[in-house]
Amino acid sequence: MVSLQLESRTVVVTGAAQGQGAAEARMLAEAGARVIATDLAPDMPAGPAGAASGHAGQLLYRQLDVSDDSAWAGLAGWIRSQGWQVNGLVNNAGITQRSRLLDASVADLLKVHEVNVAGSMLGIQALAPLMGSGASIVNVGSVAGLTAHYPVAYTASKWALRGLSQVAAMELGPRGIRVNTVHPGFIETPMTAGAKPEFRQATVAETPLGRTGCVEEVAGVVLFLLSPLSSFVTGAEIPVDGGQSAHGGAKSISDALR
Numbered sequence: 001m002v003s004l005q006l007e008s009r010t011v012v013v014t015g016a017a018q019g020q021g022a023a024e025a026r027m028l029a030e031a032g033a034r035v036i037a038t039d040l041a042p043d044m045p046a047g048p049a050g051a052a053s054g055h056a057g058q059l060l061y062r063q064l065d066v067s068d069d070s071a072w073a074g075l076a077g078w079i080r081s082q083g084w085q086v087n088g089l090v091n092n093a094g095i096t097q098r099s100r101l102l103d104a105s106v107a108d109l110l111k112v113h114e115v116n117v118a119g120s121m122l123g124i125q126a127l128a129p130l131m132g133s134g135a136s137i138v139n140v141g142s143v144a145g146l147t148a149h150y151p152v153a154y155t156a157s158k159w160a161l162r163g164l165s166q167v168a169a170m171e172l173g174p175r176g177i178r179v180n181t182v183h184p185g186f187i188e189t190p191m192t193a194g195a196k197p198e199f200r201q202a203t204v205a206e207t208p209l210g211r212t213g214c215v216e217e218v219a220g221v222v223l224f225l226l227s228p229l230s231s232f233v234t235g236a237e238i239p240v241d242g243g244q245s246a247h248g249g250a251k252s253i254s255d256a257l258r
Contacts, residue, residue, distance in 0.1 A: 004227040005070060007032035011085045012127060014066050014119070015093030017045040019189035020140065023215035024090055024222050029057040031223060038064035038075070066093045066119030072126035079130060086130040088226040091120035092140045096191060098151040108153045117164060118159035123170055133176025136226045139165045141183040141237070147246040162237065169235035178234035180225045183244050185241025187213045207252055208243035
């Protein structure tokens, strides 16, 4: 069996209380990494707690508001005090807002941007100084960042995250730090649990694999991008969406002509 070579590597995962973040933390611990799981809760939530024992690696929890630069500075200072180097960062924390274009406010736009874009930038700024050559950053985008998805604040934030990721890949590449983005489609998480049935049905209809995804399917790609197995991959954008973004709207046309 091929190893992901993540043993003893220190990886920070944001938004790790549930859903994709919790799955990433668990799978990283299973692969032998030292995982620093972060989220808003003051104490370790049930998701990371379930992965805290019985694995080859180590899972620790720290409270973190990703939109607060002083909180990031505190996390970086704590990691430095432990004598650890950061080998990986997963900017997974994100929020959504479903207002359509003509109903959205500037406040809606800024609120989502603060977490989904500024939070990722602050994380990179705080932890890159603790990274050496071979470190890897994975930003979690969305199929909304590849399409004209209707919730305008969320979509705009994920398109902006793409730009941030590409600049980071260019700027940090000379230091041997890789930056890549994954773009999940409809993944079964607490965030998507409240989606209207019509939205779910329409999304599955536009997905060539004909189903929704699970958190482990996203986490598996994230782990690959964190590992030395992807050592010459940077600036990449990988959809994990069952093919939803690949056909550019042609699927409904094809289906109509069957």
